[in-house]
Amino acid sequence: MMNTAIIVVDELYDFIDGSMACGHAAEAVEETVNLIRKNHSLPVLFVCDHHPANHSSFVEQGGPWPPHCVAGTHGGDIHEALHPFVQEELTFFKGCDPAVEQYSGFDGHNAAGQSLAEVLGLLEVELVYVVGIATEYCVRNTAEDLLRAGFKVSVIKDCLGYVTLDGHEAVLPELEAEGIRLI
Numbered sequence: 001m002m003n004t005a006i007i008v009v010d011e012l013y014d015f016i017d018g019s020m021a022c023g024h025a026a027e028a029v030e031e032t033v034n035l036i037r038k039n040h041s042l043p044v045l046f047v048c049d050h051h052p053a054n055h056s057s058f059v060e061q062g063g064p065w066p067p068h069c070v071a072g073t074h075g076g077d078i079h080e081a082l083h084p085f086v087q088e089e090l091t092f093f094k095g096c097d098p099a100v101e102q103y104s105g106f107d108g109h110n111a112a113g114q115s116l117a118e119v120l121g122l123l124e125v126e127l128v129y130v131v132g133i134a135t136e137y138c139v140r141n142t143a144e145d146l147l148r149a150g151f152k153v154s155v156i157k158d159c160l161g162y163v164t165l166d167g168h169e170a171v172l173p174e175l176e177a178e179g180i181r182l183i
């Protein structure tokens with residue numbers, strides 16, 4: 001069996017029931033818990049959108065999104081059903097620089113300053129199961145960056161939330177065509 005890790009992207013309150021509540025998000029959290037329990041020996045890495053209050057992606061700054069996942073707010077917290085699986089050194093923050101939009105978790109950093117990519121390397125991970133929110137943005141970009149970096153990537157469909165159902169359904173076959181496995 002290949003050395004495998006689960007990567008949970010942005011299963012944060014603002015994307016579940018907050019300012020950017022996404023379709024299928026609550027179900028995605030439930031299914032993610034099931035996936036983690038079924039694969040209880042695998043490391044679970046969490047990616048968290050983590051913006052300053054003046055982030056350039058917010059409407060007030062001319063960006064496309066309502067304020068979301070502001071550092072230190074409830075909206076930026078990981079859903080409580082996942083808390084039993086969260087470890088600080090395996091939690092990675094992105095979107096922290098006000099000037100930079102960062103959909104991909106690949107470049108996210110943990111509290112010790114290590115990148116997701118670096119920690120996957122230390123864990124000698126070869127295959128990643130990517131889940132989370134939103135399919136069209138952060139899941140997509142994270143999965144694509146991982147593939148480009150040489151990992152085998154599987155996206156677990158039941159564990160996804162999306163901005164629009166049409167967008168979600170359009171993205172999945174594109175990911176598959178790129179070489180990402182859909183499970």
Ligand code: VGL
Nearest residue numbers: 010049133134137138139
């Ligand atoms: C996301 C829009 C803005 C995501 C994050 O997690 O997909 N989308 N920030």
Ligand code: ZN
Nearest residue numbers: 049057069095
């Ligand atoms: Zn964001």
